[in-house]
Every structure is written in C-alpha cells, then in structure tokens.
Amino acid sequence: MLIKEILDHEAEMIALRHDFHAHPELGFEEHRTSSIIAKLLTEWGYQVDRGLGQTGVVATLTQGDGRKRLGIRADMDALPMQELTDLPYASQYPGKMHACGHDGHCAILLSAAKYLAQTRRFSGTLHLIFQPSEESIGGARVMIEEGLFQRFPCDAVFGLHNFPLYPAGQFFTKPGPLMASSDSFTVTLYGKGGHGSAPEHCLDPLPCAATIVLALQTIVSRNVDPQIPAVVTVGSLQAGTTHNIIPDSVVMKINTRSFCPATRQKIEESIRHIVATQAESYHLTAKIEKIFGYPATINHPTETAFALQIARQTVGDEHVGDPEGLTPLMGSEDFAFMLQEVPGCYLLLGTGNDDRENFSVHHPRYQFNDQCLSIGASYWANLVEAYLV
Known part of the structure; x- marks a missing residue:
C-alpha cells in the first residue's frame, strides 16, 4: 500500500x-x-x-x-x-x-x-x-x-x-x-579517392563497405545460436560528397546487443574478422574503434x-x-x-x-x-x- x-x-x-x-x-x-x-x-x-x-x-x-x-x-x-x-x-x-x-x-x-x-x-x-x-x-x-x-x-x-x-x-x-549489453563500434575504411570516371586509378571503399554491411547480417543468422537473442545494427554509413567523386574513406557506425557474455564476445570477434578480411580483399586499410560498452x-x-x-x-x-x-x-x-x-x-x-x-x-x-x-x-x-x- x-x-x-x-x-x-x-x-x-x-x-x-x-x-x-x-x-x-x-x-x-x-x-x-x-x-x-x-x-x-x-x-x-x-x-x-x-x-x-x-x-x-x-x-x-x-x-x-x-x-x-x-x-x-x-x-x-x-x-x-x-x-x-x-x-x-x-x-x-x-x-x-x-x-x-x-x-x-x-x-x-x-x-x-x-x-x-x-x-x-x-x-x-x-x-x-x-x-x-x-x-x-x-x-x-x-x-x-x-x-x-x-x-x-x-x-x-x-x-x-x-x-x-x-x-x-x-x-x-x-x-x-x-x-541487453550494448557495444558500439566505429569502422573506418581507407582507400584512394579520385574521379568517378577513372575507378581503375582508385581504391574505392564503398563497394567494400556495402559488402561488410551485408556480411554483418550473417553474424546473428549464422554465427550465433538461434535460441540466443542478439542484434547487430549498422546505424550510419558515411562516405563521399557528390556523384562523380570516389571518396578516400568510409565511416560505418555499428551497434550490437546481447544477453550472454559469451555471445557478446563472439559478436565482437566476428565484426573484427569480417571487417579485416573484407578490407584486405579490397586492398584497403581498416580501423575499428570500440566506443563504449555496457554489459x-x-x-x-x-x-x-x-x-x-x-x-x-x-x-x-x-x-x-x-x-x-x-x-x-x-x-x-x-x-x-x-x-x-x-x-x-x-x-x-x-x-x-x-x-x-x-x-x-x-x-x-x-x-x-x-x-x-x-x-x-x-x-x-x-x-x-x-x-x-
């Protein structure tokens, strides 16, 4: 009462x-x-x-x-x-x-x-x-x-x-x-910008970013036990300024959620693996910064x-x-x-x-x-x- x-x-x-x-x-x-x-x-x-x-x-x-x-x-x-x-x-x-x-x-x-x-x-x-x-x-x-x-x-x-x-x-x-726990990551992909008419002289980070966004969706569907809740969200993808310029870099902002500490660790490891391997396959340099994390x-x-x-x-x-x-x-x-x-x-x-x-x-x-x-x-x-x- x-x-x-x-x-x-x-x-x-x-x-x-x-x-x-x-x-x-x-x-x-x-x-x-x-x-x-x-x-x-x-x-x-x-x-x-x-x-x-x-x-x-x-x-x-x-x-x-x-x-x-x-x-x-x-x-x-x-x-x-x-x-x-x-x-x-x-x-x-x-x-x-x-x-x-x-x-x-x-x-x-x-x-x-x-x-x-x-x-x-x-x-x-x-x-x-x-x-x-x-x-x-x-x-x-x-x-x-x-x-x-x-x-x-x-x-x-x-x-x-x-x-x-x-x-x-x-x-x-x-x-x-x-x-849930909450972790945020900022991923920066570094390439070589240039004129949109001459991609052969550039290292375009955008196709790599697109591949990473799609690959990240497989973490929950293919790397996490389907009976354990988890979320991976790409909340921001920032690159370029106009139609005909290939940008030097791309910045992606990612947020993850889970209840299980082991799953939380698995998600982070998967993000880092996907980013590193995809960047290497496109001849790019990648930097991952973990902004903060709540258990x-x-x-x-x-x-x-x-x-x-x-x-x-x-x-x-x-x-x-x-x-x-x-x-x-x-x-x-x-x-x-x-x-x-x-x-x-x-x-x-x-x-x-x-x-x-x-x-x-x-x-x-x-x-x-x-x-x-x-x-x-x-x-x-x-x-x-x-x-x-």
Missing part, C-alpha cells in the same frame, strides 16, 4: 520533478541538479558526499545498530534532443530534454529519502546514489572506478526505471538477464525475489508482472556495472497514462507520469524498511 506521509508531500515532489524537467543537464554536466539534490538531502539529515563521478551525489543515513548496508540508485542526466511536448514546464534549454524520465527517478528517490529521514523506521546504513551520465559513457562505471563501493559498501543495490509502455503502477522484473543487466535471484515481494506488498499481486512471462529487453542500462560488483536487482515501473498517447522513452513527446511518483517512492521506502531490520 502507498504510504500516507509520502502522499502528504506528493505535490512538493511533483513540483521538484517539474523543475528538474525544465532544467535538463547532460551527462557529467548535472551541476544544478546535483546541487539541489545535495542541498535537500543535507537539510533532511543525510551525510552527503559529492564529486564521485564528477557530479555524483551519495547520501548516507545510518540508524540503529543494524549491520546491513543498502544502496539505492537514481540517474540524473538528460538527453541531447529537442523537446516537443509543449508542457508548461518543458525544457528551457534548446537541444536538451529529460526524455528518459531521469527527472522522475530523482524525484521518486528524493520523496522516499524525505520520508525515511523523518520516520527512521529502519536499522542499518542506507546509501542513496544519485548517478550522472547513464545515457552516454557509463556514469555508474566511472563512480565504481573512483571507489563507490569501497567508500560506501553495500550488501545489496537496487535501481528502478520508468516504462511508459506498461500500465501505470505495475512493477516488472525477473532474475537473470533483464536488459547485460543481470539480476541476482535472491535480491530479485525480495524486490518482487516488496512490489506485491506495495501495489498488490495483481499489479506485479509474472517474471516467468517477462521477455528481457534489448535496451541497455549502465546499472549493469553495479550489479557486477554487488548483488541486487533492477526493476521496471509502468508509467503509462490512460488519458493521453504514451510515447516511449527517448521520444521528443515523451512525458513522465506524475501519478506514479508516490508509487515508486512508497516502493523504495517499503524496501528499505524491510531490508534494514
């Missing part, structure tokens, strides 16, 4: 969410957002540490003599895209938008944080992790590399993401793989069972999805780095709204559903009170 004290300050937290939404900040630029978060948590009695991962905030509250240590994470960053919602609190910054609902994630955790500081009905140590740059180069990884779990040890860590294509107020998760988000069984139990207590059995029937998502999430370090679980909270068309995250007309803010906050509060006993 929802918590009365959280409902009592709901309007305040919705207003805070709207303020975050109007002032979106990109990865590692969340200076205003993190300052507001740090100020509020300090006022509420948390020990606040800043600067981990540049703009990250970790707030700690210890109560009683419990020895358990719990971490809860919310991401803060926005996306580099133009908002098209016409909301009264729409982004005031051109080309920046909270199109993934991280403003909502922050408000949810802050709402729970205020309640927990007021009531303190737990025994142990609570670490609230406000993380930068989930959308770009992995703020979770950076915080971990800078000593997150050494400075703030956790016995378990939990995270949550809104999902506007699921009904409002419903929770979904499952043990094992929940979201698969793999939930731990014990913590996932606990997370589902708290969800049922918060919203009722009928509002919690059957984990056996939940299909893992091909989207990726850098909370996966935290799950590689500490046992935990990542959940999805449905935020669909019956009164309007629901656009997916990363859409310029996406809207976070404020009716779900207190649901998420009550969930976090219930989880803390049940875990730290």
Whole structure:
C-alpha cells in the first residue's frame, strides 16, 4: 500500500520533478541538479558526499545498530534532443530534454529519502546514489572506478526505471538477464579517392563497405545460436560528397546487443574478422574503434525475489508482472556495472497514462507520469524498511 506521509508531500515532489524537467543537464554536466539534490538531502539529515563521478551525489543515513548496508540508485542526466511536448514546464534549454524520465527517478528517490529521514523506521546504513551520465559513457562505471563501493559498501543495490509502455503502477522484473549489453563500434575504411570516371586509378571503399554491411547480417543468422537473442545494427554509413567523386574513406557506425557474455564476445570477434578480411580483399586499410560498452543487466535471484515481494506488498499481486512471462529487453542500462560488483536487482515501473498517447522513452513527446511518483517512492521506502531490520 502507498504510504500516507509520502502522499502528504506528493505535490512538493511533483513540483521538484517539474523543475528538474525544465532544467535538463547532460551527462557529467548535472551541476544544478546535483546541487539541489545535495542541498535537500543535507537539510533532511543525510551525510552527503559529492564529486564521485564528477557530479555524483551519495547520501548516507545510518540508524540503529543494524549491520546491513543498502544502496539505492537514481540517474540524473538528460538527453541531447529537442523537446516537443509543449508542457508548461518543458525544457528551457534548446537541444536538451529529460526524455528518459531521469527527472522522475530523482524525484521518486528524493520523496522516499524525505520520508525515511523523518520516520527512521529502519536499522542499518542506507546509501542513496544519485548517478550522472547513464545515457552516454557509463556514469555508474566511472563512480565504481573512483571507489563507490569501497567508500560506501553495500550488501545489496537496487535501481528502478520508468516504462511508459506498461500500465501505470505495475512493477516488472525477473532474475537473470533483464536488459541487453550494448557495444558500439566505429569502422573506418581507407582507400584512394579520385574521379568517378577513372575507378581503375582508385581504391574505392564503398563497394567494400556495402559488402561488410551485408556480411554483418550473417553474424546473428549464422554465427550465433538461434535460441540466443542478439542484434547487430549498422546505424550510419558515411562516405563521399557528390556523384562523380570516389571518396578516400568510409565511416560505418555499428551497434550490437546481447544477453550472454559469451555471445557478446563472439559478436565482437566476428565484426573484427569480417571487417579485416573484407578490407584486405579490397586492398584497403581498416580501423575499428570500440566506443563504449555496457554489459547485460543481470539480476541476482535472491535480491530479485525480495524486490518482487516488496512490489506485491506495495501495489498488490495483481499489479506485479509474472517474471516467468517477462521477455528481457534489448535496451541497455549502465546499472549493469553495479550489479557486477554487488548483488541486487533492477526493476521496471509502468508509467503509462490512460488519458493521453504514451510515447516511449527517448521520444521528443515523451512525458513522465506524475501519478506514479508516490508509487515508486512508497516502493523504495517499503524496501528499505524491510531490508534494514
């Protein structure tokens, strides 16, 4: 059930969410957002540490003599895209938008944080992790590399993401793989340009690029077990300037997704093999740059069972999805780095709204559903009170 004290300050937290939404900040630029978060948590009695991962905030509250240590994470960053919602609190910054609902994630955790500081009905140590740059180069990884779990040890860590294509107020998760890994590669093929009328004097990289695009499609169909989901996407192919000039080079941008670490490695090896051999056959030089990589988000069984139990207590059995029937998502999430370090679980909270068309995250007309803010906050509060006993 929802918590009365959280409902009592709901309007305040919705207003805070709207303020975050109007002032979106990109990865590692969340200076205003993190300052507001740090100020509020300090006022509420948390020990606040800043600067981990540049703009990250970790707030700690210890109560009683419990020895358990719990971490809860919310991401803060926005996306580099133009908002098209016409909301009264729409982004005031051109080309920046909270199109993934991280403003909502922050408000949810802050709402729970205020309640927990007021009531303190737990025994142990609570670490609230406000993380930068989930959308770009992995703020979770950076915080971990800078000593997150050494400075703030956790016995378990939990995270949550809104999902506007699921009904409002419903929770979904499952043990094992929940979201896919994501790797991006930039391939550059170097040839010798020239006049389009004299290809014999050139080394044209475009035919090779076309061959590589087609060959990449055989990785999933012929190199990966057909019962293991995987995706290889060529999202960009850039070459040349006009009709009658053979270009010197071609740049291809590739993205891959999988749930299995071995499959992830196999896909990368296949990409590198295809590019190298095809480039050699066309007498070209190839360079492959791996831009970034997120591992698969793999939930731990014990913590996932606990997370589902708290969800049922918060919203009722009928509002919690059957984990056996939940299909893992091909989207990726850098909370996966935290799950590689500490046992935990990542959940999805449905935020669909019956009164309007629901656009997916990363859409310029996406809207976070404020009716779900207190649901998420009550969930976090219930989880803390049940875990730290």
